[in-house]
Amino acid sequence: MTIADRWLLPDGMDEVLPPQASRMEELRRALLDLYHCWGYDQVMPPPVEFLDSLLTGTGTDLDLQTFKLTDQLTGRMMGASADVTPQVARMDAHSLKRQGPVRLCYCTNVLRAKADQHQGGRSPVQVGAELFGHAGLEADSEIIHLALASMKAAGAQEIHLALGHIGIYRSLVEAAALTEEQESALFEALALKSPTQLAQLVDASVSDPALADMLLALGELHGGADVLSQARERFAGAPASVTAALDQLDALYQGVLARFDVSLYFDLAELRGYQYHTGMMFAAYVPGYGHALAKGGRYDDTGRAFGRARPATGFSMDLKQLASLALASPSHGSIWAPAQQDESLNAAIVALREQGERVIQSLPGQRTGPAEHDCDRCLELINGRWQPTALTQETSAS
Numbered sequence: 482m483t484i485a486d487r488w489l490l491p492d493g494m495d496e497v498l499p500p501q502a503s504r505m506e507e508l509r510r511a512l513l514d515l516y517h518c519w520g521y522d523q524v525m526p527p528p529v530e531f532l533d534s535l536l537t538g539t540g541t542d543l544d545l546q547t548f549k550l551t552d553q554l555t556g557r558m559m560g561a562s563a564d565v566t567p568q569v570a571r572m573d574a575h576s577l578k579r580q581g582p583v584r585l586c587y588c589t590n591v592l593r594a595k596a597d598q599h600q601g602g603r604s605p606v607q608v609g610a611e612l613f614g615h616a617g618l619e620a621d622s623e624i625i626h627l628a629l630a631s632m633k634a635a636g637a638q639e640i641h642l643a644l645g646h647i648g649i650y651r652s653l654v655e656a657a658a659l660t661e662e663q664e665s666a667l668f669e670a671l672a673l674k675s676p677t678q679l680a681q682l683v684d685a686s687v688s689d690p691a692l693a694d695m696l697l698a699l700g701e702l703h704g705g706a707d708v709l710s711q712a713r714e715r716f717a718g719a720p721a722s723v724t725a726a727l728d729q730l731d732a733l734y735q736g737v738l739a740r741f742d743v744s745l746y747f748d749l750a751e752l753r754g755y756q757y758h759t760g761m762m763f764a765a766y767v768p769g770y771g772h773a774l775a776k777g778g779r780y781d782d783t784g785r786a787f788g789r790a791r792p793a794t795g796f797s798m799d800l801k802q803l804a805s806l807a808l809a810s811p812s813h814g815s816i817w818a819p820a821q822q823d824e825s826l827n828a829a830i831v832a833l834r835e836q837g838e839r840v841i842q843s844l845p846g847q848r849t850g851p852a853e854h855d856c857d858r859c860l861e862l863i864n865g866r867w868q869p870t871a872l873t874q875e876t877s878a879s
Contacts, residue, residue: 493603516586526568537786574784609797616792636807645751646726708747814857818842829867
């Protein structure tokens with residue numbers, strides 16, 4: 482191993498350097514302020530928890546994403562948080578125990594054993610919001626609108642929103658009375674978007690022609706607003722829960738169109754988060770990114786394992802990716818101060834910093850000057866007072 486190799490970061494782990502770090506912090510504050518204005522209270526989950534708490538009710542997907550370690554104090558297995566949402570659900574159900582709707586938001590680092598196929602690397606800064614205690618469509622609508630407002634705040638110019646509903650697939654599979662093995666194969670075919678494989682599986686597993694046609698339709702029903710009308714025709718004889726799901730998607734669609742200028746897309750065979758979601762699901766995209774920048778949906782009763790089943794809906798994003806949507810707003814620059822030790826100079830520097838100015842004081846023997854430190858002004862002694870003045874070519878070289 483060479484000396485250079487020692488400092489290589491693991492695949493999927495990245496560091497954030499200036500000015501991107503400043504942009505991320507600026508955006509983090511803007512988003513948390515936005516959520517505060519919508520009534521969301523910030524929480525800070527721990528970076529590690531015992532596995533039996535961290536992975537309760539989350540299915541196998543999160544288990545595979547979780548780094549595991551042994552607690553030296555107790556000998557119990559712990560996991561590094563790979564997704565904040567289950568932790569926030571535990572807080573709502575077990576720690577807070579509030580009555581009625583509860584709105585919580587967060588922004589924290591998570592760690593993943595492998596790259597998330599939907600949201601990039603292994604060390605995201607996860608930011609998002611969760612709404613507990615309300616099963617109605619109004620809560621889902623609020624979460625989608627807040628996710629879109631978040632992307633707008635981050636500088637997204639052209640947003641494409643994909644809507645789906647896991648309840649449609651669940652209802653049809655239940656009506657078809659498939660075995661666990663048959664359902665697993667059907668799930669894989671739909672996830673792979675393979676019409677041939679789907680047709681073979683449905684033909685071999687579903688005896689009811691009407692249900693077989695509905696399951697085949699799932700693989701075809703994706704596209705614009707006309708998908709909903711097509712779905713109502715293809716699912717005319719489906720269980721009432723399927724019609725209810727389509728009604729919910731239509732209402733969400735109309736609500737988004739009334740408030741946001743976004744492109745909408747429906748995919749009724751989107752099964753992302755199948756083990757996790759219980760109702761509507763959404764993902765938001767922008768050109769130039771091959772994966773969703775925001776994703777969310779309904780995940781009712783996750784808190785049941787903590788003794789309190791609650792309706793829940795929410796979304797999450799990676800702050801690193803959001804911060805890359807737009808360049809940091811230009812700052813007003815920095816002020817360069819000479820290295821000399823002078824009581825009046827020190828007082829001037831303190832006063833400027835208290836006003837929010839960025840003041841960089843040169844150190845004795847320093848060879849770099851104000852230009853290398855992005856300074857646009859310098860402190861000069863004028864009529865016995867230290868005052869910031871525009872940087873000239875002479876002061877820039879000093």
